[in-house]
Amino acid sequence: MMLMNAETMKALDAYAINELGIPSLTLMHNASEHIVNAVVSHGGETVAVFAGSGNNGGDGIDAAAKLTKLGYTVRTFMVGSFDKMTPDTKATAEYLMEAGGKLEEFSVCDDTAKFVRSCDVIIDAMLGIGLNAPLRGKYADAVAMINKAWGYVIAADIPTGISADTGLVMGDAVKADLTVTFSCPKAGQYVEPGCVYCGKVQVCDIGIPEKAAENFNTETYLVTADMVNLPKRRPDTHKGDYGRDFILAGSIGYTGAPLMASEAALRMGAGLVYLGVPDSIYSISAIRCTEAMPMPIPCDEDGIVSWNAREVVAEMMRKCDVCLAGPGMGKTYQTRYLLEMIVRGENCRVVLDADGINGIAENIDVLKEAAKPVILTPHPGEFARIGGKIENGRIYGAREFASAYNCILVLKGHRTVTALPDGRVYVNATGGPALAKGGSGDVLAGMITALVGQDIPAEKAAVAAVYLHGLAGDICAEEMGEYSVIATDVIAAIPKAVKTVMR
Numbered sequence: 001m002m003l004m005n006a007e008t009m010k011a012l013d014a015y016a017i018n019e020l021g022i023p024s025l026t027l028m029h030n031a032s033e034h035i036v037n038a039v040v041s042h043g044g045e046t047v048a049v050f051a052g053s054g055n056n057g058g059d060g061i062d063a064a065a066k067l068t069k070l071g072y073t074v075r076t077f078m079v080g081s082f083d084k085m086t087p088d089t090k091a092t093a094e095y096l097m098e099a100g101g102k103l104e105e106f107s108v109c110d111d112t113a114k115f116v117r118s119c120d121v122i123i124d125a126m127l128g129i130g131l132n133a134p135l136r137g138k139y140a141d142a143v144a145m146i147n148k149a150w151g152y153v154i155a156a157d158i159p160t161g162i163s164a165d166t167g168l169v170m171g172d173a174v175k176a177d178l179t180v181t182f183s184c185p186k187a188g189q190y191v192e193p194g195c196v197y198c199g200k201v202q203v204c205d206i207g208i209p210e211k212a213a214e215n216f217n218t219e220t221y222l223v224t225a226d227m228v229n230l231p232k233r234r235p236d237t238h239k240g241d242y243g244r245d246f247i248l249a250g251s252i253g254y255t256g257a258p259l260m261a262s263e264a265a266l267r268m269g270a271g272l273v274y275l276g277v278p279d280s281i282y283s284i285s286a287i288r289c290t291e292a293m294p295m296p297i298p299c300d301e302d303g304i305v306s307w308n309a310r311e312v313v314a315e316m317m318r319k320c321d322v323c324l325a326g327p328g329m330g331k332t333y334q335t336r337y338l339l340e341m342i343v344r345g346e347n348c349r350v351v352l353d354a355d356g357i358n359g360i361a362e363n364i365d366v367l368k369e370a371a372k373p374v375i376l377t378p379h380p381g382e383f384a385r386i387g388g389k390i391e392n393g394r395i396y397g398a399r400e401f402a403s404a405y406n407c408i409l410v411l412k413g414h415r416t417v418t419a420l421p422d423g424r425v426y427v428n429a430t431g432g433p434a435l436a437k438g439g440s441g442d443v444l445a446g447m448i449t450a451l452v453g454q455d456i457p458a459e460k461a462a463v464a465a466v467y468l469h470g471l472a473g474d475i476c477a478e479e480m481g482e483y484s485v486i487a488t489d490v491i492a493a494i495p496k497a498v499k500t501v502m503r
Contacts, residue, residue, distance in 0.1 A: 001222040003187040003427060005165040006129040008216045012183065015215070016208040025088050028055060030206035031182050032062035032092075035123060035156055038180050038202070039067060042152050044120025046073045050106065050142050050160075051089075052126040053080030058089035059156045059182075060125020061103065065095040075115055077106035079126050079142045108141045116149045124174045125156035129164035129186060134171035143172050155179040158186060159197045166393025167194025175199075182206045184213055187220050190427045191394050191415050220395060220425045228464045228501045230269075231456070242271030243453025246320040246348070247292075247327075247446070248313060250277040252303035254328030255284050257354070257442045260487055261327045262292035264446030267494040268465070270453055274316060278305050304330035307337055317342065322349045324449040326356020327442045335359045346371040349452050353377045353445035361385045367405040373421055375452070375462055377410040377445055399425050408462050410448070412441060416466050418459075426463045431470025434477035439487025444469045447494070464501075471497040 004012070016022045039047060049064040051057035057080060064076040076096060082105070085093065093103050106112070116122065124146060126139060135143060143161055146153060153176045158164050161173025167188035179189060179198040188194040189201050221227075233242075245265050249258035255277075262275045273292040277285045280303030282296040295316075298308040317323050325342050329335065339359040342350055343366050350370065352360070357378050360366055364386050367374055378386065383397075390397040394411055398419035402409040411417045418426040447469055451461035472493040476485040 001185060001224050002213065002218060003190060003220040003222050004184045004216070005187055005218055005220070008218050009129055009164070009184065009186065012208065012213055012216045015212060020209070020212065022207055024055070025091060027206050027208070028058050028062055028088050028092065031059045031156070031204070032066060034180050034182070034202075034204040034206070035059060035063040035154060036066045036070075038154050038178055039063070039072070039121050039123070040070075042121060044152070046119040047121045047123065048116045048119045048151070049074060049076040049123040050079055050126050050146065051076060051103070052128070053078070053082070053084040053086065053089060054128065054130065055086055055088055056125050056128030056156055058086065058092045060123050061089060061096055062092040063123060063125070064101055065092065065099040068096065068099040068101040074101055076101060076103050077112065077142070078103050079106045079138050106138055106142055108145065113145055116145055116151075119149070119151045122146055122149055122151045122153045123156060124153060124160050124176060126160040128157045131161065131163060131170055135161050136171070140172055143174050146174050153177050153199075155198065157181050158189060162188050162194040162197050163393070164188040166396060167191040168393050169193055169197070173197045178202060180204055183208045185222060187218070187395055187427070190222055190429060191417065192413065195415055219423050221427065223426050223428045223463055223467050225467075225501055228467050229460070230464065230498065230501060232502070239271035242269055243322065243450065243455070244272045244274070244320040245270045245449050245453045246274045246276060246316045246323045247449065248276045248297065248305065248323065248325045248342075249327040249329050250281050250285065251305070251328055251330035252280050254330070255281050256439060257328030258285060259288055260439050260442040260491065261324060261446035261449070262289070263488075264443040264491050264494065265450040266291050267491050268447040268450035270450040274320065276313070276316065278303050300332065300334065302330070302332070304332050305335060305338065307334040310338060310341060313338065313342065314345070317345045318347045320348050321455070322351065322449050322453040324351040324353065324445055326353040326359070327445055329355040329359070331355050331358050336362060340366045343367065343370050343374055349458060351375045351377070351445060351449050351452065353441060354382070357382045357386060364405065367407050370406070373407050373458060375408045375410065375448060375458055377412060377441065377448065379412045379441065383411055395425050395427070399423055408458055410462055410466060412444070416470070418462050418466055420459050428466045428470055430467055431473045432477060432482065434482040434485040435470070435473040435490070437486055440473070440490065443487050443490050468494065468497045468501070471500065
């Protein structure tokens, strides 16, 4: 599903009005109908509407008129300028008067605050998707008043104060329970922090043909189940057809990470998994391995894989289809050179996680020397360590980094963002607090590695693994509650997640 930005959405609206001949007031009436339906579905008797002078305000005022006709007690506050109301918004103000309501000028006073605090539903229709500067003046006052109220908050298109492009909070923002958005979902509704402020997002058809949106591609997508296509397996196959995966991981004190990564890879369908761990923890790992094949790797006196391991690692990379390096691996000046060798390797594809990412931070340009785009899976701290920036939002930061370093970047976190070298970005909506446990990242890295090893294109493998990892977490949360899920539970739930997308 494509995610729109403000500029592209405005262009789509203009196309619908000017080229398809759909009256703008018709679009507004259709939008307000969805707002009204949301109010009716929630229930209650009293409604406060906060409107701006633009067309987003018109959506709210038109909804106020319809709710007044339905018998609701409605007060409608104009937060914007009466003088700057658009023609369509002026028309809806007349409808409101005809319905027996009125448009009040918003002011911070006890009477207004008392009504807003006590009403059942609040409709935020102040600024919509056009915001590009921090809130100030009456808009900031109105947002503060709404956020102190107890009623159910419905945002028209997007909560006031949230950037539709980035999801960033522009000074302050309305905390909505429901966002009724029109025609297409917007990027800022699905990434942090905007996704938290939007509450539940309901995408509503207001009369613009779905086909029209295809001409306004933003190269930003929300991952849905139908986008996750795992190939069916032929009956005449064997383990060698499903990838030879080499995982280089672990160090003293970090024996769990390599085991979880390897077990996740196997659950995700890997045919063969070779688990390379330092000599220092080999005996511990070997006892716990059943399906994965452990092998000792030369290490230094601190139990961290050393430069002396280069020949063994190079041989495994010649033998295997994909190499995952980093989970629990530790970091020394020697691992840096070993990781650079891995990245430059021409014989197999590479996934870097955790210390695999930290280890190349001092020479991040090595990514440009890779024979094939490397997949990196940083959390925000690791992303900052390798020079990534999210000041302009996670989508922009991930896209910029992936393009600059010709890599596939999986920027982990709530609503993980996967960016490709060609500029495409995929936002994932599965997963939640149940995954906020040590080991979750190791599981994801193993899942990505398994799909890459099965010769699924790297970009599709990353997007699919992120979706299925989050879905497995959701399945666990449903069964156990968010508090009690651990990483090995997520591994156990991978089969259930996979079954949901097999066709």
